[in-house]
Amino acid sequence: MSNSELSTTFTPADIEARWYSHWEETGGFRPERPDAEPYTIVNPPPNVTGSLHIGHALDNTLQDIVIRYERLRGKDALWVVGTDHAGIATQMVVERQMEERQDKRTNYSREEFVDKVWEWKHESGGTITNQLRRLGCSMDWSREQFTMDPHFDKAVLKTFVDLYNDGLIYRDKRLVNWDPKLKTAISDLEVETQDLQGSFWHFKYPLEDGVTLGDGRDYIEVATTRPETMLADMAVAVHPSDERYASVVGKHVVLPITGRRIPIVSDEHADPELGSGAVKITPGHDFNDFEVGKRAGIAAGDMLNMLDGNADVCQVSDGLVPDEFIDLHRFKRDGKDGAREAVVARLKADGFLIPHIAKTKKGEEVEHDAEPRKIATPFGDRGGVVIEPWLTDQWYVDAEKLAAKPIEQVKSGEIEIVPATWEKTFFNWMENIQPWCISRQLWWGHRIPAWFDADGNIFVAATEEEAQGKAGAGVALTQDSDVLDTWFSSALWPFATLGWPEENQPLLNKHFPNSLLVSGFDILFFWDARMMMMGQYNMGKAPWPKLYLHGLVRAADGSKMSKSKGNVVDPLGLIDEYGADALRFFMAAMESQGRDIKMDEKRVEGYRNFATKLWNATRFCQSNGIGASETLKAPPARLAANQWIIGEVVQVCAEIEAAMADLRFDAASSAIYQFTWSKFCDWYLELIKPVFNGEDDNPAAVETRAVAGWALDQILVMLHPFMPFITEELWHSQAAFAGGKRQYDLITASWPNPRAEVSKDATDAIDWVIDLTSNVRSAKNELGIAPGAKLAAFLPNASSLAASTLERSSAAVERLARLTPVTVGDAPDGAAMQVTAQAGGQTDVFIIPLEGIIDIAxxxxxxxxxxxxxxxxxxxxxxxxxxxxxxxxxxxxxxxxxxxxxxxxxxxxxxxxxxxxxxx
Structure with missing residues (x-):
């Protein structure tokens, strides 16, 4: 795989594709270790329509670091990979392609359209899987999963049927986020809120005959940002403590336009400090109003729905919406006024609009129909239109009951959330969880296994034959046309990917529960919590013992990345420019226990330079006859520099292990970075240069080549989880340089096990020389003295460490610290600077005369x-x-x-x- 001579320049593109193909072809991503301890993670399955974005790059880099690390530690490491069928996104892609050919979905039967989606999936889906390969993700591609695969479909159907039979899935009429463009309910995750400039209208709602407020008014003033919904108002709410309305609670108002008589109810939802303190209640088109309506005794089946699936006005059940409003769209469309404009115009014409009085800069009063106001407006992230809270029949999961056990598991520590600061958010959501709407009005997806007879009776079964058996022979059945929310199927990911619900699955028995889940905090509730619920329900245990939540990758200025802002960073572009290793190391170095990461291309470039530094250090080693090591154990060492580097390897290995145990990716990457750049490249290689000035076979050179080759091997192993490509290349290059061949790839090598004891006196001596050299260089820089200038130095009170080091390593002090001569004794009178050297608990103060070196004054x-x-x-x-x-x-x-x-x-x-x- 590698030439015997390392190229003079490090070019990431030359090695990345070559090594990834080799790993995949040789089964390196899942070495067969049947007797080894399992270590399992599953990737959050990206949409089959997706492409790699910077969030994917972070999420998958962290997972790959963990899985490569555990693989090196001898575990039977399995990283499950696959894609989600992404119901809405995929159906949109295929329908958009149809539109380009002047074709549409409704020209086909459901089965024919689904066949076309499968064709698209086989031809164009899964782009992101190749992009994950470019990032270096060591996933088990031989077992790639898809949430619509037959075995997965079986798992989904079994879960639905079991939950239904246990009373945990039911059909209900409730409000949902309705996308009028896509004609389907969508989840909260698919709703994006935008602050738009809107209006706040005030209207008079006349009190019923003979009823007045304490101030004599015969109407209640209400305010709204959605005047069109008043066509379906069913109540007016006032706060229980609001004395202005105490006398009319239980009385009624008569709605303008419709003439509907609706009650005045007492409810804490009404804010006495906001507007008039009275709130119009439209339970069929507002989530808060829906709850107020229920508390007021209005059954969901009786709530009025004034819009159809297109968000056009339709007649409500009491028939009171005037014909002039029927079929109007809720907003302006194609240049024509919508229901909003029509309702405002009618209320104004009939004298029910209360104008807003605004003052100009000159203090003059000006009358407007409405008060301008910024309004938080929900949009569908795919349909791109305003979401309508819509009352409709849907399928729901009793999430409250399923959430009980996961709450208990997190509280007890059976499931650990890292960082722990997310626990409060988790408990707040789970303890106030709402029913989970799992039905979607699409053709692509897992079709709901429920059949209806002519009387509306429901028969839930895994197959139509089973449903027919329940209904009885001759009973005509029609299957529910809805499909399941994609989060329902992905909630089964930790175990359905391993063979469940088939019995006696060796992979499932060994690798469930998984070992860890790495996830963005933004899907904590939509995916992570639901896996906890389904893991407990289907498997009787938590799906994993630890959940790591990472932050977002933000733009350099800290703002959220978005296409509209034009600040989105393409990870593939960064890989092209700097290499996958540099991008991965940046992600690890910046990931600090879930804090958001600010994108900094300069730092990515800096980590490419770090890779180049390692590349050149390896070339230096090879130029001095240093090749691959043949031992896990540290070689014997007598020279102080060699004992020192062995001790440093032991220390950095322990630091990385401690950091990885705590999932401190930043600390682990910092430890290997500092060791590689500073300890090995800058100091150790400089310390051993003089050893190679003599005969090649002198004992010092032979020892040093063995130790240096071993130390470089340890660097490659410890750095591999972070920078897999360059380390694999150098691993084989080191062996090829020596005329040999590695018995195994680095990806399946063993984690360092130095088993070495080193002399503290020897390591303290090197630390003392390094500290002295660093301080001399810093002092020269501060005083503007040339770095190469050799300065005389005096040591009035030499510690035992200083005395022994100067006796044995005076040449190193002269060469590195540029101090000559060094005199143990008092310094002459005159201007001088002081420089310290510390190591092993001992401190020495050097006096360096400056007369003639600089102008002191x-x-x-x-x-x-x-x-x-x-x-x-x-x-x-x-x-x-x-x-x-x-x-x-x-x-x-x-x-x-x-x-x-x-x-x-x-x-x-x-x-x-x-x-x-x-x-x-």
Missing amino acids: EEKARLEKALAVSQKEAKSLEGRLSNANFVERAKPEAVEKAKADFAHHSEEAERLEQALARLG
Whole structure:
């Protein structure tokens, strides 16, 4: 798979497709380990119509890091992959293609149309699965799942029938989110709320004859943003404590236009402080009003529905809507006024409109029909039209009963939610959960297994034959035309993908419950909670013991990404530019226990540079005869530098393991990054350079080649979950360089197990040299001294560590810290700076004379001037940030910039103070 000589440049595109094909072809994503401990995750199945977006990139990168990590640790790691049939989205795609050919769904039978959807699925569906491959996802593609596969259909039907027979699924008339364009109910997740400029109208609702308010008015004033719905008003609500209306509660008003006589009811939904304190109640077209109507004793079957499925006005059951309004659309359409405009015009003409009085800038009063107001308006995310709360017969799951056990499991710790801050949100939703509407008015999907006879009796069964058996011979049956909500089938994902409901399924027996679920917080209720419910109902246990909720990937300025804003980032474009490894590492490094991630392409570029650094370090190793290691255990080491790097490997391995146990992806990636870049590339390779200046077979060189090759192998293993492509390439390159071949791919290698004891004296010595070198370099930078300048140094009181290190490693001190000569003793009088070296609990203070190196007075003046500027800026910014008005009213990006500038100037002031202190 790899040439013996590593290319001079790292080009991600040259290796990614090649290695992914190799892994997939050789079964690397599911090594057969029948006796190993199972580790299982299932991916949130993306829509079969979908393409990889930045949220998918985050979600799947985190899952892949976990699964590769556990695979390296010897687990029988299974990552279940598949796609969701995405009822609405898929049907829309196919219908849109039909429209382009001047064709439409209704030209075909249901069966013929479903066949066309399957054709589309086989020819064009699943684009996202190839894109997941580009990201490096090590999923078990040999068992790819689809929520409409026959075995999955069987699982869905069994669950529906069982729930129905247990009284947990029922048919009811309730309000749903109705999409008038798609002609179907949709879930809350598919509703997007937009703030639109609208109007707030005030109307008079006349009290019945002889009834007046305390102030003598013979009407109640109501206000609404949806005047057209008054055609189906069934009550007026006032708050129980509102004394203005106490005398008329139980009385009636007579609606304008329809003449309907409706009651005045007492209900806490009415806010005495808002408007007139009286609220019109339209239970058939408003979710809050629906609940008020029920509390007022109005049965759902008696609630008025004034719109049809197209959102056109239809006659209500009491026949009181005038003919002039019938068939009007709810809003303006094709340049013609809709029901809203017609109702307002009629109420105004009949004297029931209360005008809004506004004042101009000059103080003049101007009369308007309505008060302008921003209104939160629900839109269907796919149909793109305003959602209508619509009263209709649908199928429901008794979610309250199914939620009881998951609530208990989270409270007891049987299911752990990470981060735990999401528990409060989880409990709040689950403890106030509403019935779950599971029916959709579509042709594509799992058709509801319910049949009706001519009298409306319902027969639920897995097959038509079973339903017929229940109904009796000769009884004509018609199957429900609705299909199930796609969340119903995906709720079975953790076990239906493993063979349920078939009995004696080895995969199911071993890999259920799953080990972990990684999910965006935005589907906590729509998918995660429902898997908890269905796992408990069907399997009698939680589907997994731990749920990790990650945040969103936001634009660089912190705003939410959206196509309308033009700030959407294409992960495939980033992969093309920087490579999949760099994008993956960015995601891991920025993922901090569910906090949102700000997109930063510069950081992605920085992680590509990190990969290049590792590539070049490997080339350096090869140029010095360092190849692959043949041992898991650390090689024997006598040299201090070699003992030190072995100790550092032991430490970073422990750090990564601790971070992964807590799902701290940022901490794990930071640990391997710092070790690779700083400890191995910058320090260790620099420390061992002199070893290779002599004969190739001298004992020090032989030892160092063995240790360096082993340490590089450990880096490749520990970095592999984060950057799989470059690490696999270098893993094989190291073996090929030595003229050999790896016995196995890195993807199935073993996690580090150094089993090494190292001398603390040796590791302390190297830490001491590194600390001294770092501090000397920093001091030179602060004082404007050339990095390569060699400076004399004095050590008045040498610690035992300093004395032994200088005795054995004076050459390293001279070469790295650029200090020569180093004298153990007092420094001469005169200007000097102080530099410390710390390690092993010991501190040494070096005195470095500066006479003739810099102009002390001039340098002090420069530092004091710069210090004054930074202190002044820091104080000014501190004052601005302590001003509540600024923090609350300024744009978020302005506040963030002020915080960043304050941090910068504070750090700069501290640095300058330290530089001045060095000069005495």
